[in-house]
Amino acid sequence: EVQLVESGGGLVQPGGSLRLSCAASGFSFGNYWMSWVRQTPGQGLEWVANIKQDGSERYYVKSVKGRFIISRDNAKNSLYLQLNTLRVEDTAVYYCVREPGSPRYCGDYGCYYLDFWGQGTLVTVSS
Amino acid sequence: DIQMTQSPSTLSASVGDRVTITCRASLYINNWLAWYQHKPGKAPKLLIYKASALESGVPSRFSGSGSGREFTLTINSLQPDDFATYYCQHYNSYSKTFGQGTKVEIK
Numbered sequence: 001e002v003q004l005v006e007s008g009g010g011l012v013q014p015g016g017s018l019r020l021s022c023a024a025s026g027f028s029f030g031n032y033w034m035s036w037v038r039q040t041p042g043q044g045l046e047w048v049a050n051i052k053q054d055g056s057e058r059y060y061v062k063s064v065k066g067r068f069i070i071s072r073d074n075a076k077n078s079l080y081l082q083l084n085t086l087r088v089e090d091t092a093v094y095y096c097v098r099e100p101g102s103p104r105y106c107g108d109y110g111c112y113y114l115d116f117w118g119q120g121t122l123v124t125v126s127s
Numbered sequence: 128d129i130q131m132t133q134s135p136s137t138l139s140a141s142v143g144d145r146v147t148i149t150c151r152a153s154l155y156i157n158n159w160l161a162w163y164q165h166k167p168g169k170a171p172k173l174l175i176y177k178a179s180a181l182e183s184g185v186p187s188r189f190s191g192s193g194s195g196r197e198f199t200l201t202i203n204s205l206q207p208d209d210f211a212t213y214y215c216q217h218y219n220s221y222s223k224t225f226g227q228g229t230k231v232e233i234k
Contacts, residue, residue: 045163119169
């Protein structure tokens with residue numbers, strides 16, 4: 001059974017940092033692009049970042065570029081998101097998400113959709 | 128950037144109804160359009176990819192169609208488990224863009 005379990009969320013002050021983790025199981029983690037997607041309070045979904053299977057390529061939405069860092073450890077079947085210089089508007093539930101494994105559904109910058117989601121971890125940025 | 132606009136924002140329906148949700152792109156897009164179902168406190172779930180391909184395990188009452196700039200998600204014979212928020216999503220360049228969501232409520 002595919003499972004993605006996020007952890008590391010919490011309350012942090014503006015300007016602070018936090019590291020989110022995602023433990024993957026039930027599939028060959030190292031064969032998949034992985035993403036983080038967030039949902040801000042009362043708002044919809046926003047794709048945040050993704051990372052290639054071997055970690056050699058990473059892409060970010062403009063609003064987090066230079067502040068967030070996505071990484072992975074394939075030996076530990078784990079995905080991470082380092083959140084730095086946090087702003088109030090970064091308050092959201094952050095989801096760890098798998099991209100499809102078939103190359104026909106993927107391009108140069110990742111895959112065309114997201115096929116499995118974790119339950120999310122809440123990050124609250126407030127003074 | 129291509130914007131994805133869903134309509135309606137909220138939809139009230141009864142069990143057994145046929146429901147249609149529309150997603151419009153601000154520019155012509157290819158058919159890399161996906162639909163997700165999201166319930167509060169739960170993980171979002173992929174329903175449809177490539178505009179009309181049904182994800183494995185998703186009930187056949189869900190269907191997707193469309194091309195160019197306009198796409199639709201149809202739920203035939205709405206079931207109690209289907210009351211949720213639905214999002215469309217498009218892949219463009221290196222980014223994935225979501226619509227703002229359509230909440231399907233009990234009438």
